[in-house]
Amino acid sequence: MRLVEMEIARQDWKGMLCGCGGSAEHLARDLLQLAGRGSLREPSHVSLEEHVWSPAVLWEPAPAVTSVALAALADDVAPTAREWFLDLLQRMVAGEGTDSESARRGLDLPELCRGLAVQGLWLLYEEVMSNQSLGGTGTAFEILTVVEPxxxxxxxxxxxxxxxxxxxxxxxxxxxxxxxxxx
Ligand SMILES: [Zn+2]
Ligand SMILES: [Zn+2]
Incomplete structure (x- = not known):
């Protein structure tokens, strides 16, 4: 088991409410598939829009997804998967609102995600400096413009x-x- 699987496995997805209205349990499978560590054995895209994020709000699993995206960057996932996780991380830090259920519990999900992403600051700088792909480099830099104090x-x-x-x-x-x- 590598970092990304470990981080997916340690989150309590079942106990979280997904944006689709059901349990967030399916996200474990979706994230493994994105990372290329699912049953397909290679990365295949799955959108988490309306599950974890929308243009207006983030849902309860967003901080857990942020941690998984950071673990994926520290792991050696395939280049396409790296870009997907960077895109996902950008959605998390650029979130503008919190779903009403989480907001009622006093959570500010975009703020929580930004707090987590700051812990991965040097991973993001490494992504910029290694210049592996124009898309990935730009996304990593744009995440830094949001979170770097x-x-x-x-x-x-x-x-x-x-x-x-x-x-x-x-x-x-x-x-x-x-x-x-x-x-
Ligand atoms: Zn869902
Ligand atoms: Zn830019």
Whole structure:
């Protein structure tokens, strides 16, 4: 068993309410399939929209999914799976709201996800610096623009990685901070 399977196995999916209205149990299988560690033995895409995220809200399993995505980055999943997990992680940190059931319990799911993603800061920097794919590099950098509290570090990496970052990241177009500053 590797990191991503371990992280999927240790979450209490059964006890979480999924965005589809049922138990989140099916997410364990979906995430294994994304990672290429399910019965198919190779990564195959499955959308978690309306289960874990929507444009408006995140649902209860979002923090657990954030942890799994970070474990996947630390694991050696296939390049396509890496990009899917980066996309998923970006959905989690960019979440704007919390489903009403979780909000009633006092949870702020986007905030919880961002708190978890900060713990994977150096994994994300490694993803940017290793320049394995334009999509993955840009997504990792955009996650950092949301979660990195040390803005000067982000700026240094923006300069070092300027040759291979997508233009929106290089110029700061996708970075709220810089947009506000009018750069
Ligand atoms: Zn569901
Ligand atoms: Zn960008």
């Amino acid at each position: 040390e803005r000067s570090r982000l700026q240094c990496v923006r300069e070092i990685a300027a040759d291979w970052l997508p233009v929106c990241c290089r110029t700061g177009l996708c970075d709220d901070d810089l947009r506000v500053l009018g750069r």
